[in-house]
Each structure stands twice: as structure tokens, then as C-alpha cells.
Amino acid sequence: DQQVKQNSPSLSVQEGRISILNCDYTNSMFDYFLWYKKYPAEGPTFLISISSIKDKNEDGRFTVFLNKSAKHLSLHIVPSQPGDSAVYFCAAMDTGRRALTFGSGTRLQVQP
Amino acid sequence: DAGVIQSPRHEVTEMGQEVTLRCKPISGHDYLFWYRQTMMRGLELLIYFNNNVPIDDSGMPEDRFSAKMPNASFSTLKIQPSEPRDSAVYFCASSLASGSYSEQFFGPGTRLTVL
Numbered sequence: 001d002q003q004v005k006q007n008s009p010s011l012s013v014q015e016g017r018i019s020i021l022n023c024d025y026t027n028s029m030f031d032y033f034l035w036y037k038k039y040p041a042e043g044p045t046f047l048i049s050i051s052s053i054k055d056k057n058e059d060g061r062f063t064v065f066l067n068k069s070a071k072h073l074s075l076h077i078v079p080s081q082p083g084d085s086a087v088y089f090c091a092a093m094d095t096g097r098r099a100l101t102f103g104s105g106t107r108l109q110v111q112p
Numbered sequence: 113d114a115g116v117i118q119s120p121r122h123e124v125t126e127m128g129q130e131v132t133l134r135c136k137p138i139s140g141h142d143y144l145f146w147y148r149q150t151m152m153r154g155l156e157l158l159i160y161f162n163n164n165v166p167i168d169d170s171g172m173p174e175d176r177f178s179a180k181m182p183n184a185s186f187s188t189l190k191i192q193p194s195e196p197r198d199s200a201v202y203f204c205a206s207s208l209a210s211g212s213y214s215e216q217f218f219g220p221g222t223r224l225t226v227l
Contacts, residue, residue, distance in 0.1 A: 034215070036218075041220070041221075042220055042221075043116070043203050043205070043218030043219050043220050043221050044155070044203070044218045045218070046215045046216070046217070049215070089155065097168065098143060098160065098162075098167075098207075099145060099157045099160050099168060100145075100157065100216060101157070102147075102154055102155040102156070103154070104154040105154065105155075
């Protein structure tokens, strides 16, 4: 039973345009959400997070939106750059438990 | 800080052999996590420790897997005996216990191939 789902395995966008990556979750106990970025042969690195008490968090070119009623979050990257090409994982946490539950990842390719 | 250190980076072994993966967390971090990444199941939690004590091992696939954290700066994940289906990338991560959440810092992973 996948508690965190990323339904798009891949996404291709042009440099300078917006990239939108989506994530859905089913577990109502999740109260903290994170996005991780992963390059080949490296471990995931933290990108941005959002608490369930907020609906938006912004950090430079990266913005995460949370819709609790729909159990949906999205990551917006504006403008997209070729260096953003990587696999993006959505992760969720029940902060009482600490461990992360990951989605299956979306491979983003930004075309120059 | 050097970040989370994992060794070896690559391991190739034959079915039935014992495999030991090692992890050195970031100094001062209270939590240590072991994850496994496979094509079929993605990134999944195996076990995590808080202050060297195992807290949740519900993700450990079976008795062939065991993990220890003898001190704050070292953890091992052992597979005995190994099977081809154990082939995966194994990640170690660590985090601080500040607040109600904490960013997890991942190591580079160990790619395990069991023939």
C-alpha cells in the first residue's frame, strides 16, 4: 500500500519555464512533508519542506504547495535550469515517528 | 563536516555470503536511519535508531537482516545469508532531534549486488 504517490515518473521542460511536480498521500497522520533531490550515484539531498499547518513555503526558485483537504502537494521550480535535472522524491513524515515515507520519484529533465 | 559516510560504496558478493554495510553519521546527530532503494519498491525505511537504541525495525524484511549501533558514531547493517533479491542501493541517513522534525542527511549509498 503506497502511502505517498508520485504518479508521473518523468517530466521534461524547457529551460526558463516552470516545472511542476506532484505528490499525493493517503495517511492522515502525516504532518510534515519534504522534497528531496537526487543525482545519480549520490544520496538524496533535502530541497524544501512544509508543515501541515501551512499551505505554502517558498525558498528562492522553489515553492511547495500543500492542499490538506485533497492530500496533495506540489513543487514548483521557476525558472527551471538544466542543473535542476535530477530525480525528485516527495517524502512525508508523522513527526511522532520521525521516519520518512517516500514516493517513487519523478525524473525531471530540463532542456537547454 | 564530512557528511554521512558509508562503506563500501559498492559490494558484489555471491548468494549465501554474509554482507556488512557500514555507516558513520554526522557528528552530534541523534537519529540514524537505514533505507533501501530498489526498482520495485523505491526508497523504503528499514530501521532507525535514536541515541543508539533501535526504535522501529518494522521495515527489516526478514531475520536475515540485522542492524546495530554500538556507539553514536557507527552503525552496521548485516545480511546473512545474502540472496539475489537483496540487490539494491542501501542508504544511511542521520538527523538531529531538534523540534518536531528534522531534515535527514543522506550518505552516498552502498550499491549491493548479490549474484
